[in-house]
Amino acid sequence: MEQFITRFAPSPTGHLHLGHALSAFHVWRDAARAGGAVLLRLEDIDQTRCRPQYEASILADLKWLGLDWSGPVRRQSQHFDEYAADLEALRQRGLIYRCFKTRREIAAALPAGADPDEAGLTGKPLAPAVEASRLARGHAFAWRLSLSAARAELGARYGTLAYTELTPAGPRQVRADPKPFGDVVLARKDTPASYHLACCHDDALQGVTHVTRGEDIRTMTSVHVLLQALMDWPVPVYRFHPLLVGPDGKKLSKRAGDKGLLAWRADGKTPADIRAMTGFE
CATH class of the missing domain: 3.40.50.620 (HUPs)
Structure with a gap:
């Protein structure tokens, strides 16, 4: 078996x-x-x-x-040091950047009740001098995964991102589409790692082959498949249960x-x- x-x-x-x-x-x-x-x-x-x-x-x-x-x-x-090493590897490849927009600033531009962390925000790094100035003044920031940089690095592979879902009718291939999430947060100034990064790191490290999760995390699975591709981590088989x-x-x-x-x-x-x-x- x-x-x-x-x-x-x-x-x-x-x-x-x-x-x-x-x-x-x-x-x-x-x-x-x-x-x-x-x-x-x-x-x-x-x-x-x-x-x-x-x-x-x-x-x-x-x-x-x-x-x-x-x-x-x-x-x-x-295991914060392990997640920090992942972030550093992504930073050296130009795949993450510091975003200084606050949740309040992001939320103000969204419809009422929208989640600032799942709003599809995209951006780019600040000019080095501007970024250095904000860091010197102690501004809070989030490390965001650049979707455009990820697409560029993966090239043709980006269009083939997919995972296997177990359904009552049997396994099926599902295309992963992380675009609606934009540049997701992978860490913050005062938080060493986000759920996305720590979850995917641990699944790979622990040899997780199958993930059973609620329907509310179905769409977010595309973000995880993108991270797994970038980090050369195996993609588990997923099953989604009713809430x-x-x-x-x-x-x-x-x-x-x-x-x-x-x-x-x-x-x-x-x-x-x-x-x-x-x-x-």
Whole structure:
């Protein structure tokens, strides 16, 4: 049987909720059906929001749900030097640049509610003297991946970027189109790496062959395929699972009132109850 290594990678910025549980159930079932392994990764890049108590809660909730993992837990905060090396490699190739536009400035030019990080912003490096002046004055900046530079480096390969998606009808090839995301952020002055960079780096390093993720990350997968091509990282096989939605049809999440598993446990719910509440079959 072909090797199957997947991962579950929550961020310890709060307690696991029902949406997390649904995703975990899909991840572990996919691995079980393939006779594969699940790795546990804590995406704790955001040191301002991640907390040790949330990490402990995540581990306890997974154990309570009967979901065990292979090998040690990988904590991204312990590997900032690895992501910095990736950034430096991209910088030396002229593929990233410092962008000094603030989120507020970007948001002001967007429709209300649009995400500044996913608005398709494109730009170019400032003149060296201007950039040096802003750095000397301590201005904040983001390292952005230049989509135009990436296209130029990949040449004809850019038009063939694709990944394999597992569907109920079988595997299919999906063309990757990172253009709508523009020049994505790969790091910030005070944040060593973005989700995009750390996620793709770790998938390659850990030998992840299959990724099961929610439908809300489907379009973003094109950005990851672009990074994988630029860094010569292998492209996993992807499967996208349905999201848990509320009565209004919107994704259920911590911000949208999804109650944490810790609270459900305190209410006397069992792991079987949680499975039923997520609609997982």
